[in-house]
Every structure is written in structure tokens, then in C-alpha cells.
Amino acid sequence: MDFTVKKAIFPVGGLGTRFLPATKAMPKEMLPVVDKPLIQYAVEEARAAGIEQFIFVTGRGKTAIEDHFDSSAELRSTLLARGKQDLWHSIEAIALDAGRISYTRQPEPLGLGHAVWCARSMIGDEPFAVLLADDLILGEEPCLKQMIEAYRELGGVMTAVMDVPREHVDRYGILDVGHDDGRLIDVKGLVEKPTAARAPSQIAVIGRYILHPRVFEHLDRQQRGAGGEIQVTDAIAKQIGRMPVNGYRFAGRRFDCGDKVGFLEANLAFALSRADMADDVRRVLKRFNC
Numbered sequence: 001m002d003f004t005v006k007k008a009i010f011p012v013g014g015l016g017t018r019f020l021p022a023t024k025a026m027p028k029e030m031l032p033v034v035d036k037p038l039i040q041y042a043v044e045e046a047r048a049a050g051i052e053q054f055i056f057v058t059g060r061g062k063t064a065i066e067d068h069f070d071s072s073a074e075l076r077s078t079l080l081a082r083g084k085q086d087l088w089h090s091i092e093a094i095a096l097d098a099g100r101i102s103y104t105r106q107p108e109p110l111g112l113g114h115a116v117w118c119a120r121s122m123i124g125d126e127p128f129a130v131l132l133a134d135d136l137i138l139g140e141e142p143c144l145k146q147m148i149e150a151y152r153e154l155g156g157v158m159t160a161v162m163d164v165p166r167e168h169v170d171r172y173g174i175l176d177v178g179h180d181d182g183r184l185i186d187v188k189g190l191v192e193k194p195t196a197a198r199a200p201s202q203i204a205v206i207g208r209y210i211l212h213p214r215v216f217e218h219l220d221r222q223q224r225g226a227g228g229e230i231q232v233t234d235a236i237a238k239q240i241g242r243m244p245v246n247g248y249r250f251a252g253r254r255f256d257c258g259d260k261v262g263f264l265e266a267n268l269a270f271a272l273s274r275a276d277m278a279d280d281v282r283r284v285l286k287r288f289n290c
């Protein structure tokens with residue numbers, strides 16, 4: 001099999017209950033970090049990694065995402081009439097080329113594995129990426145690009161990983177670790193959201209995956225795992241011994257934007273990384289004296 005990764009799935013069907021009331025009528029993936037919605041960061045990361053086909057698994061009330069990546073004739077004429085060419089060019093760049101974007105729906109919230117499975121007919125027989133927009137990564141080289149470069153040599157399945165405190169292991173898929181060279185980790189086992197006592201390590205899966213189409217053989221069975229949901233973690237665990245399954249310790253700082261404090265932290269970090277606003281933000285922060 002060719003190890004080139006051209007397709008990416010963006011599961012965006014979640015209800016976003018942790019951000020109510022903000023997410024009552026707005027998809028959580030449209031929450032902005034500084035001035036860009038979370039989902040746009042994920043799409044830009046995929047684009048920078050060479051992805052050509054963008055597959056969104058949506059649900060009810062998510063049409064704002066479709067509109068966001070569409071072109072907007074109304075904005076175009078308004079901005080050009082006001083002489084705001086530069087702003088228009090930056091907006092125009094958001095739209096994905098015709099035919100490169102597809103949407104499918106996850107009719108019921110049955111878990112991440114189920115969301116990925118809903119896109120199976122759009123994937124076919126090739127490796128593909130999955131990006132969770134909640135996991136926002138700030139770094140010099142986009143996380144998925146780092147992974148795709150490593151994947152080219154290895155194939156199989158690869159997940160982004162990072163070390164987490166023991167008291168947080170129950171929020172993640174956790175690795176049972178084989179050989180660890182500091183960057184690549186040979187995965188011997190995977191457990192979804194274990195208790196601290198049962199966690200085989202403190203190395204957690206972060207929301208960037210490169211999956212082999214064989215994971216669909218497991219997902220087809222629709223077996224429920226942790227939390228009664230169909231889990232990607234379980235589909236990956238089934239591949240151990242059949243193909244290389246690797247964790248990739250990426251370079252970069254990850255923010256959990258599914259969490260309120262993580263989301264605020266991401267806003268601060270991204271604002272402080274921007275030359276046009278870092279000084280002003282630092283001044284504002286000093287006023288809090290903490």
C-alpha cells in the first residue's frame with residue numbers, strides 16, 4: 001500500500017455541552033481562538049500537511065461550518081467596494097476548492113469510532129488522517145505534517161501522543177508502551193479512559209491520527225467500548241500485531257479547547273504568539289496582578 005495520506009476526516013458532530021450556552025445555536029468547532037474558529041486551525045493544519053480531500057462528519061445544527069468554508073459573494077462585493085482587498089484575500093483563502101470538501105452526517109452520537117465509520121465510503125482503500133478540532137496545537141511545524149513525514153517510512157497506524165499527569169489519564173486513550181525512542185513509541189496496547197490505577201502509562205493519545213483502512217473491519221462490528229461508545233481506540237488496538245502501530249511525540253504545545261480553562265489558555269497563547277497583538281495582551285495581563 002502507498003503510504004501517502006491525501007484524505008482527512010474532521011469529526012464535528014459533537015454537541016459541545018461543556019460550552020453551553022455558547023454552543024446552543026453555534027457549533028463548538030466555530031468557537032474562535034483569537035479571531036479564527038477552531039475548525040479552521042484544524043483544516044489549515046491538514047492543508048499544510050498536503051491533505052487534498054476534506055471530509056466533515058457533521059450533525060444537526062452544524063451548517064455554519066459548511067458556510068464557513070464556502071465562498072461568499074456578498075462579503076466579496078462588500079469588502080472590495082470598501083477597498084479592503086487584503087482582508088478579502090485572507091477571507092477568500094479560507095474557502096476550500098470545489099470538489100475537495102464533502103460532508104456526511106453522523107445520525108446519532110455513538111462515539112468517535114462511529115463518526116469515523118460514517119465516512120468509510122469516502123475513504124476507500126487508503127490511509128487517512130483524523131483531526132479533532134478540540135485539540136489545538138501551537139508549534140513551528142504543523143503536527144499532522146510531522147506525523148505524515150514519519151508515517152511515510154512506517155505505514156500502519158499512527159497517533160499523536162503526549163505525556164500527561166497521572167490524574168488526567170482518565171480523559172484520554174492511554175498507551176501500553178513498547179520501545180520508546182523519545183519520538184516514536186511502539187504501541188503494545190491501548191486503553192480508552194482508564195482509571196489512574198489501571199493506566200498502563202501516562203502517555204496519552206491526542207486528537208491527530210493516521211489510520212489504515214483496516215480499522216473499518218473492526219468499526220463495522222459496531223462494538224461498544226468505554227462509556228458505551230464505539231471507540232477509535234479499540235479499532236486501533238485491534239491492529240496491534242497486524243501492522244506497525246506507533247505513537248508520535250510531536251513537537252508543539254497542545255491545548256484542550258474542549259475544556260474552558262484550556263480554551264482560555266489557548267486564546268492567550270495564540271494571542272501572545274502574534275506580533276500584531278502580543279504587546280497589548282501582555283499589558284492587559286499585567287493589570288490582573290496574578
Ligand code: G1P
Nearest residue numbers: 112135171172173205206207233
Ligand atoms: C478522544 C479519544 C481519546 C483521545 C482524545 C484526545 O476522546 O477517544 O482516546 O485521547 O480524544 O483528545 P474525547 O476527548 O473525544 O472524549
